[in-house]
Amino acid sequence: MLRIAIQAKGRLNEDSLELLSEAGVSIENGKRKLLARSGDFPLEVLYLRDDDIPQAVSMGVADVGVVGLNEVEEKGFDVETVHSLGFGKCRLSLAIPKAEAYDGLGYFNGKRIATSYPAILSRFFERNGIEAEIHEIAGSVEIAPSVGMADAIFDIVSSGGTLVTNGLREVETALHSEAVLIAGRTLSEEKRQLLAQLLFRIEAVERSRGMKYVLLNLPHEKIPEAIRILPGMKSPTILPLAQEGWSSIHVVINEKELWTKIEQLKAIGAEDILVLSLEKMIR
Structure with a gap:
């Protein structure tokens, strides 16, 4: 039996279950359940918060998982990225108040940046020789400049509408993200064979799109x-x-x-x- 961790709720949950269904893996109704089992493939689904999935896979609580690449990069747990799934696409970008002049990354030297992704941002600044104050906050990152908590933000951007609503503009992208299938590095041979079977089905679905x-x-x-x-x-x-x-x-x-x-x-x-x-x- 292969155990796969997916997001408990949200867009990645829906897209993940749809992909499994298209691959011939039907799942019992998982609402209000932590675990749900497939009736036609040796697989069970573990429903977790997306930011808990990399750790669960690295610990062996789940064998594989579907999660945003941004969470994999931020958490830094030792997992194998097996396959890019093509949905849940977004980017992690720096944004500043729209009235501010911007002349390159040097703008951020000495600035305060609010983010929920401090590890990714720290590595990005280090690669580019930027010294800034990184303040980790959870949720509502986009309001930080308007209330005086930060000079700029680093956050997930999809359409950019939220930035515009909050008087911000995107100036630099540090990471392009999408949903990925990750796996633990100590899977048994039996579970690796099940993973290969699942991948075979997923790739057949993807090629037909x-x-x-x-x-x-x-x-x-x-x-x-x-x-x-x-x-x-x-x-x-x-x-x-x-x-x-x-x-x-x-x-x-x-x-x-x-x-x-x-x-x-x-x-x-x-x-x-x-x-x-x-x-x-x-x-």
Whole structure:
């Protein structure tokens, strides 16, 4: 049995459970439960505060965990970052009052900086030769300059709307973060095999995102042109139709390129084009 720690509530909780579901791992309703078990994969979920997850994994209380890279970097526990998951993206940035002039990192010398991430900020300042007063506070970091607690802040930024609301502007980014899958360094061979199985499923789900399965009919003589337009994962699948002189082409296309490719195919005579959602892509 593999035990995975995920955030007890919040956006990472929802995204983590959705990813597990897409990977064929259904979880019992975990509301008001510390532990919940999957009925179709040897896995149980431990619900924790996000900032407790790195420690739980390093201690072996959980075998693996889903947590923001920012928490991994801040806590500094000895864990292995196994896989970047692509959701929960944000950045840790320095922000100053919007009326202040800014001419580079030297601005922060001698300044007071409020943050919930003192370890990350200390390392960033050390790398850049900045000497500043770092004040650790929990929550509502963005109000610190307006109430006189600090000259600037270092905090998580997603859209930047909270900074604007509080009269601040982002000037430097120290870390780009997203949800990551972490693991303890002393997992047994059996648990490493279960982790590999889970990763296999997760990667199949990830590869399918933003991809479409396209089927179309095309005259035989246009196939070389279609192949130039539509390189597949290896090459398009081509099947002859009952109607003489025609073939069916099957291919996977990135959704960002979909309409451009369809227009190019129509221009060379493609007909009866079907676009289907792609659930999993297994290699």
